[in-house]
Amino acid sequence: MPGSEAKPLLWNDELWEELARETDAALCFQCGSCTATCPLAERGKLNVRRLIRLGGFGLGTPAGEAELPGLWSCTTCAQCNVGCPRGVDVVEVVRHLRARGWRRNEVPAGLRPLLWAEFQDGNPYRLPPSQRAAWARGLSGPAAGATDGASTVLYVGCTASYDPRAQRTARAMARLLAAAGVPFRLLGESEVCCGETPRALGVEGLFRDLSSRNAEQLARVGASRVVAISPHCYDALRAGLSKDVEVVHYSELLDELVSSGELKLAGDRPGLVTYHDPCYLGRQHGIYEPPRRLLEAAGAKLVEMPRSRRWALCCGGGGGNMWRESEAEDRLADARVAEARETGASLLATACPFCVTCFLGSETPAGGRLDVVDVAEVVARAAGVPG
């Protein structure tokens, strides 16, 4: 018999209709394939199928966790979408349910300051906009990204702008574009966050606001093509900018430049390398091969982890989780680093600053040495222009 404290559940037509109108939750027939493949469900943290079902009951409690378990832990890795026989975009359902949480003031502590930082400083780290271009100090000539009339903008993103380690990826990209003779510009201090984190957290309005601030700056410099460093920025810029601005991920552009011979790689011989597919590049946008081709062109011998391409295990950083604390035993990055070690590779390469940060932060002190690096930096070394 159910607990005596349980209250009868009444289907909430209004909430269900809204969910069905704004997402494709109505396609769901509750088979549970999503839950079966969810890496957090594996750890008992999230039941995706139940989340979709409960969404129609309009349940929610303070922090939304007790009755919609795992709603805010979801990393929006989209593994659930891959196995869904009905083609439901579950990530969209999660965003919708989170938006409902904001409307009802049922959000976990710690997320509000993050949105304030985005709103006021244009970045989630609460760092001053005046320091946004600091990563580019020391770059000169075409690599400084000040070529007048250049129609390509290198969109650096918050992490590559402010994270001392990820700044190397940004510098590598600037030098690579210069080496390949691609004239480009930087938005410098007027670049703001792409808004991917607010969007994943269900705060669509702030995402739109940030998008339009970037769109204005891109229009000001006359950009027709934007090169994103982070797959999260790539995703958000594609969703937020008008269609006359072409958004590409750096791996696609570098891949083209290497195949056409405009970017020459001497081969740095990085040895045995395993590549981790970032969720927002692979599963979300189907970009699996360009980073791999780049690593091989740089002289790497690739070895795959058992879970790769559309089955790649998430690093755990998406969906706002870069800014929330997690229990050490729930960290997907630990599992992923262990998988990478098992391949025997000496280098774990990926193409997302969140993934790099999570992997570096989760390498347990007892573990052996495994270098973690962004593909752009491997390519830059092979091109003789290290960041």
Place this chain on the structure above:
Amino acid sequence: MSGAGGVWVYAERRGASFRPVSLEILGRARDLAHALGERLVALTAGSGEGPARELARFGADEVVAIEHPLLVRYDTRVFTELLERELRAGGPSVLLLGATRDGQDLAGRLAVRLRTGLTAHVTSLEVDPHHQLVGWVPGFGGGIEAGILCPDRRPAIVTVRPGVFPLPPPGSAGGSVRVVRPTLEAESFGSRRVAFEPKGDGVDLTRSDVLVIGGRGTDGDFGLLQRLARRLGGEVGATRVATDAGWIDRERMIGQTGVVTHPKVAVVLGASGAVQFTVGIEKAGFVIAVNRDPDAPIFEAADLGVVGDLAPIVDRLVKELGEA
């Protein structure tokens, strides 16, 4: 009533000084009072009148200081009563408070008592062409920024988010100070402090001028860090890797999901330097980093970098500094 009106700012005490947000508001309120053609009054309540005299240096035409030895700690009931009395007597047209825990507590109660409007958590303030105060509030849910007016009732009460206005430089004392000495008894208070027992070992890293911070590279030897911290008169902090490993308490974790500190000197030992950590020492006056890896990103955030093994370097440093 003569002298009625005015832009009033509630200056919230913190020890012998004020919360920065109160001074930030005073700086902005100076311009608003000018635009509205009204006086600027700073209202404060606490124990000891010394700090109140300081307020006159931040642009207020008058400082109203409610003073009593029992006002050493904030109390909802007593502060509401005392402030209500002064507000009714002074009849301001605007009352501004910091959106701090106590400021929000007071603002709501005062608005109800005075039957007036409250605009909460504004991020900017301006005077419109009709001489109305407009408080701007962003609404994250709707992607809008709302300008909120209080057209009919007075005072228009507004709480202001900390950090949105610059801290004004103190000028020379200009305004007058009026001290109000209420009659209060311990029984007037809704609560009383029985004891103060901080959580854990009660360390507050945000108050430390010197921090010795350890990361993965310490291999758990926090005894060494403690010796150095003792000699420097500072506290020990840690990165997430170090707290995860159980080398030190979680409350000493510095960074995005830990404590954001602002020491004069931070000595960072064996930390690689991800932004999730460096935001926690972003406001440090001087950062010294020691790391075995010359390529460690922490050196980008450091004013002084030393490449080498931690133990011998710290040992040597401890010896040089002598016994504490």
